[in-house]
Amino acid sequence: MKRKISHLAIAAIAAIAPLAVAAPAATAAPGGTTVFVGDSIPSNPTPLSYLAGKTGSPLPGTHVNANGCGSDGQMPSAYGQAAGKQTFDYTCAGASVRSGGELVTTQLNHAAAAGKLNASTSEVVIMAGANDTYPHILNKVPLNQIETDLTNGFAKTINHAHRLAPNARVKxxxxxxxxxxxxxxxxxxxxxxxxxxxxxxxxxxSENILQRAGINAANRAGATFVDSKAISQGHDICAPANQRWIMGAVDTSPQPHNLIVHMTNAGLRALATNAAQK
Structure with a gap:
């Protein structure tokens, strides 16, 4: 039984498996534009918004972003406010770098097709990769192979962003x-x-692979890796209720959040602000 719970925890903790609020408006500012892509962490949909995006059916109190995915827009909006840039949300729960779901390169293509990602774009922000770790670990793929594949996938994604937005800084x-x-x-x-x-x-x-692969790929492909570990120390899934940024599967913390085993609103804002300042 404990092994079964542990396996469920692994899948949940990776914060990948996707499950109603109005999304914040994109932040208009004179400092250029940003396209934000990634998985369910930056997307952070409510369960109903996730369903609305998957079914294509508008539901009361839900929000679907420019990519057609359920999203509360909170992290991209907080990033835009901190960076002083209009930010377009193309995130999607379940996205990956190379393992299935919607690929981040596809999100970039959608943004380019909509005219939001081009030579005038000043920044591309990517937050993804967790879906490229834990499923392979559970399937007993060697850890060094997972890390190599993820590093290559990150580098490919960064290079794709550079091609579509040649003047943009990629984070x-x-x-x-x-x-x-x-x-x-x-x-x-x-x-x-x-x-x-x-x-x-x-x-x-998974945590270590994501960190190392991100750093190495950013160095290889000419991007900026934004470390989120330092600012989140003391805010892990076992932290006190008022300090926890990662919710448990069952969690009575009063901190506002949309999904179990995902980040709180406070955590998302902190990561977004930190990234905008790098």
């Missing part, structure tokens, strides 16, 4: 700290009463 945003400093993962959190499952190697392996 690859890393993920926040998920597991506790000792490796613990807490899926059930009743306020400050966290219930660690103990260290789950696949979660920590």
């Amino acid at each position: 690859l945003v890393g993920y926040s700290q998920i597991s506790a400093p000792n490796g613990d993962v807490c899926v059930i959190n009743l306020g400050d009463n966290t219930m660690p499952l103990g260290a789950i190697p696949a979660v920590r392996d």
Whole structure:
């Protein structure tokens, strides 16, 4: 039973498996434009908005972004406000760099086709990759192969962004700290009463692979890697309720959030502001 729970936790903690609010308007500013692409972390849809995007059916109180995906627009909007740039949200829950779902390169193509990504674009912000780690770990693909494939996938995605927006600066945003400093993962959190499952190697392996692959690919392909680990220390899934930026599968923290095992609003704003300042 514990093994079954651990496997469920791995899939959830990676914050990839996608599951109603009005989205913030794109931030108009004189500093140029930004296209923001990525997975369910920056997309952060409510369950109803996710459903609206998947079915193509408008539902009351939901929001679908310019890419046709459910999104609350919160992280792209916070980025735009901090950077002083109009920011277009092309994120989508379930997106990956190379493993299926909607590829980030496809998101970039959609933005280009809509006239939002071109030689006038000043920045492209990418936050993805988690969907390219944990499924392969669960399938027992060697870790070094997962990291090599992800590094190559990141580099390919960055190069594609450069081709579509030759004058844009490309940023690859890393993920926040998920597991506790000792490796613990807490899926059930009743306020400050966290219930660690103990260290789950696949979660920590995913975090480390994502970080290293992001840094190496950014260096190779001429992008800026934005580290999110430093600012998220003390905000992991086992942190006290008022400090937790990653919600458990069962979590009574009062912090506003849209999805279980995803980030709180406070965490998304913090990561967006940090990325905008880099």
